[in-house]
Amino acid sequence: MLTHQMKNRARATLLAAAASLATLAGAATAHADTDINLVLNWKYQGPQGLLFLAEDNGYFEEEGLNVNMDQGNGSGAAVPLVANGAYDMGFGDINALIELAARNSEEAPVGVFMIYNQPPFTIAVRADSPIESPADLAGKSLGGPANDGALKLFPAFCARSEADCSDIDVSNMQPNLREQMLMQGQVDGVFGYVNTIRFSSKLLGINPDEEIRFIRYGDYGMDLYSNAIIVSKEFAAENPEAVEGFVRAINKSIKDAIADPEAAIESVRQREGLINVEVERERFDATLTDEMSHPELAEVGLGNIDEARMAQAIEILVEANDLPRTPAVSEVFDASFLPERSELLNSVQ
Template identity: 60%
Template sequence: MSLTRRSLLRRTAALGGAAAAASLFSPALVRAQTPVRMVLNWRYQGPQSWFFLAQDRGYFADAGIEMIIDQGNGSGAAVGAVASGSYDVGFGDVNALIQLAAQKPDEAPICVYQMYNKPPFTVGVMADSGIETAKDLEGKKLGGSANDGALKLWPAFVKIAGLDDSGIEITNFQPNLREQMLKGGQVDGVFGYVNTIRFSAKLSGMDPDTDIRFINYGDYGMDLYSNGLIVPKAMTQEQPELVSGMVEAINRGVADTLADMDAAVDSVAEREPLINKAIEKERLIATLQDEMNHPELAEYGLGAVDPERFAKAIDIVVEANGLPRTPEVSEIYTDAFLPPMSERITKLL
């Protein structure tokens, strides 16, 4: 086990005396900090707040980690960034990880803390477009960022929803153009996570509750997990204490976020002062409700998965995409670095 600040304090109390307390802060006992570069799934927003709280409150430092957190360019891209070695850690989509592991198992990283346990993938359309079901997407023009998780799962959705995609046109554009492209009619539908589209549309002056309709993948049988903490397999083998410490730090960051959401959003604003804090708080709450609050949370705790459900999710992705092999759950996810059940979060709201 790594020597955390808490264990040092316990040790100090056992030794007793001012000299022991002073020695706690002596240079000899200051932990060396290992630089770790993390890429997020997206730009700095409310649902990234637990990472920043963990950083600001010294939880990563407690684990001997100097964490550097960069904005991302899509949940699928985060997986590729870790696999390529560009980043040490990513907050990415496990479905992209499943696809990589099925095709290039030696390159695939592994998820050590599963956070989004409900499928957020969707195609957003204008409510007055006449598109009401997945079947209505046939013959339409759809668009999104090339690294968007929902777009990467589109072939699987086409198969499961029974669509004829021969007349569907897919176009790529920068993520910040998504809501503008939809509102302006340049595309009939856009790929994304429900709450990403919903609150970005709200920031652009739209009322997502009346202006946008969501064709959700989960409504068509794609019961998938999505974003989790992704690390190289080599890190789990060579630096297990670092991985455990990082997971513990993030778990504490989530607990702090739940205890004080205003402080959580403030931590995001420290990195991105131009955010609308009221909307980012709404986005945070919606993410907790819609993407992280599966009933299994009460049984397994945040960070863990239901092994049977996870195996079925792997089967869905493999079969629908015609992948060459079906990875084992253990190739995609491990619970070896989770905190004990007594410290896991089993209720969000």
Template identity: 55%
Template sequence: MNFASKTLRAAALGLSLALLGAAAGAQTRIKMVLNWKYEGPQAWYFLAQDKGYFKAEGLEVEIDQGEGSSASIPKVASGAYQAGFGDLNAVIDLAAKRPADAPVAVYMVYNTPPFTVVVKQDSPIRTPKDLEGKTLGGPANDAALKLFPAFARLAKVDASKVNITNMAPNLREQMLLRGQVDGAFGYVTTITFGARGVGLDAAKDLRFIRYGDHGMDLYANAVFFSRSFVKDNPQAVRGFVRALNRAIKDVLADPAAGIDAVLRREPLLKRELERDKLQATLRNDMSHAEVARLGLGDVDDERLKRAIGIVVEANELPRTPLPAEVFDRSFLPPRDERPSKLF
């Protein structure tokens, strides 16, 4: 072999190695939108970033703040994001209307229905029927507000007799306190800590009319991906879920480390408040009895089927999606690797 041939072969080998190295180091990019502004109950997403769990799965994950649990679904459906964290019932709604566009959930996080209408403790509103003739307020993208027609139908409330007004999320508790609305939509945990911010003790000063107490045993927020991303990048989805599950276990073992990760994104947050919010979310929103049996992240198929039926019937949707259309458990880590007790 002459010198020129050896040189060409060496150059070709070097190029091949360079290309292989580049491929090995390539990261699949995922843009994720959260349910809300950065806060304690999102700690695991940030810890997975900071500890390199996403990177170890070959992923480059960018996480943006959200504008409400229902708002993240259309953002993923439109292709602006590949992944999101938001209300599964909004996924069901879209799957009934536009099945080809609806995202698919892959990890259930809020397995207990947090949806509520909150009123002041001295309010004459004591039952859902008492809401008729009253004014209720909520942020436009609030999941409890979006589900109110379904709740009203199940609770035999004439929704046409309830006045609805939209409000900025940070004004919810203030408007309720001032009597500008008779009640407000939201999540129990979110309202509890929002009330604390304006000097109220939710246990003493407020009363909650919970959807779950009136026939709406629904799932709430889940991690979901666009249908096209799931189809084209199944290993990336599996890696994301594996990294997330790993980070959740870390936060359960060391909540302070999780709050540290949140504060690195939003230093003006109050550590004690975000820690308490995280713990309340674990207790109130993530500890359905089925977790001990199924492990965090999974769903009960029969319960999900009933929930889909409730949403479809109450909102008079055009079709009833199958459970497999809205939730795909095939990306979950094995049962023994997922938490079964959260506190």
């Protein structure tokens, strides 16, 4: 028979356990209230399936996150939208981030998960054009969306390739008119990402392999990174666990998408029913090959960066664009939110 003292101890133990459970439940509830507003790089297309499966497979929910992902209007546009507080996070061009960090370090976001580790930037010209190299651009007309990453990097490309760009006429155009204006001869070349132009052309009935020539920035000494998950410094400082949880969820989502591309494309179709599933699957596959397959993955893993390579990329941009200062790698990318190295992919093929 229990003594009065033993009963009191048992009651105290139960109360302590209940209090502990209540504390944990309260913490979980607070974590579940963490909202994240994220702006994508572009419209809903095949590659966005890399991110959408994090929601569809319940990974955001597991991390206690309520994530809203909005369509974007260019990789470069995501950076100021995160910097000015319109969004907490974005999928944006790390090079635009570097430029902002050089001009205003406090305002600039920081990269936390590198997805596009190869430079996709290009100038596309018609296959029958006399333009075959940067040296042939003198006196020509080029156009692109105002927030396009390749357009923003054009001064750096001119400097790096030693092309005379002083008399090139550069104009802005709506993204949905880019390929039409090129093929109709309204401009001599257009700025963009290789696969964006390639597959937008296919949707218009243009054969990019026969009718378009690509002058790729990477072929002219611009071994740059491209799109990363970026986060405002303020949000990261106030919600470090949420950022870690988001990165974990995206890492799982990318693994799922690569293992089952059909599911990734279906996740896009669920959000945009008018996509051409066949073309978007091709776009997805080409993105893995052309934009996510840098050899450094075997060393650092998908999501991380090679610090020496990033430092060189920063130097390229600072010199070519005559930026006021050279940001440190740590101002541009923070690897502390990444999962353990063993959790990162060594290859996407």
